Amino acid sequence: MTQAARLKFLREFVSKPVQVGAVAPSSRALAERMIDGFDLAGAEVVVELGPGTGSITAAIVDAVGPDTRTIAIERSAEFAEHLQARFPTIEVITGCAQETHQLLIDRGFDGADYIVSGLPWAGFERELQEGLLRAIVRSLRPGGWFCTFAYFGPNYMSKGRRFRRMLESRFRRVETTPIVWGNFPPAFAYQCTR
Numbered sequence: 001m002t003q004a005a006r007l008k009f010l011r012e013f014v015s016k017p018v019q020v021g022a023v024a025p026s027s028r029a030l031a032e033r034m035i036d037g038f039d040l041a042g043a044e045v046v047v048e049l050g051p052g053t054g055s056i057t058a059a060i061v062d063a064v065g066p067d068t069r070t071i072a073i074e075r076s077a078e079f080a081e082h083l084q085a086r087f088p089t090i091e092v093i094t095g096c097a098q099e100t101h102q103l104l105i106d107r108g109f110d111g112a113d114y115i116v117s118g119l120p121w122a123g124f125e126r127e128l129q130e131g132l133l134r135a136i137v138r139s140l141r142p143g144g145w146f147c148t149f150a151y152f153g154p155n156y157m158s159k160g161r162r163f164r165r166m167l168e169s170r171f172r173r174v175e176t177t178p179i180v181w182g183n184f185p186p187a188f189a190y191q192c193t194r
């Protein structure tokens, strides 16, 4: 990640702190841990939500197969423009993750095989969290996978525990990856099966 991309991230955080939800992009190590065990090479459709400047996107792009359709949905137009220029082989949509199902239908897909999220859940109100999770479950094919990262520490607090319960009530299986201590801040991922 270039210095210019880091500055862009920080600038967006300063102007939209709740939407961006982090002062720095995720590390490559966290991105790889998130998709560890996923057969992205064999997937037909992979969706990324909240890609930002593309730290997780880079790992996804390296892992998908030549026939995989990769779609990234990013709320910030500035990030979306930057991302499309950085990854011309994927489709970047400026929009809200809540629209995922309709965006897939518009492109002729009944759902995604994998949904990878970089959304900043901790800053969202409960209603928005529930709306987003509903949209994610609806957009996944049966047996599809969803993963999202969480910072280590806040996951033990009441909001973090509530988020885990929300995942457990919507997915057949919820697993956690080991913590990536080298990420700033240290983080892990929830890997959930529909």
Ligand SMILES: C[S@@+](CC[C@H](N)C(=O)[O-])C[C@H]1O[C@@H](n2cnc3c(N)ncnc32)[C@H](O)[C@@H]1O
Binding pocket: 019, 020, 021, 022, 024, 025, 026, 049, 050, 051, 052, 053, 054, 055, 056, 073, 074, 075, 076, 079, 095, 096, 097, 098, 117, 118, 119, 120
């Ligand atoms: C914590 S940053 C993560 C960026 C990147 N995935 C990473 O890990 O470095 C959260 C990103 O989610 C985007 N975002 C927030 N709410 C969104 C929504 N409802 N739909 C799509 N993107 C959203 C923000 O604009 C920001 O780019």
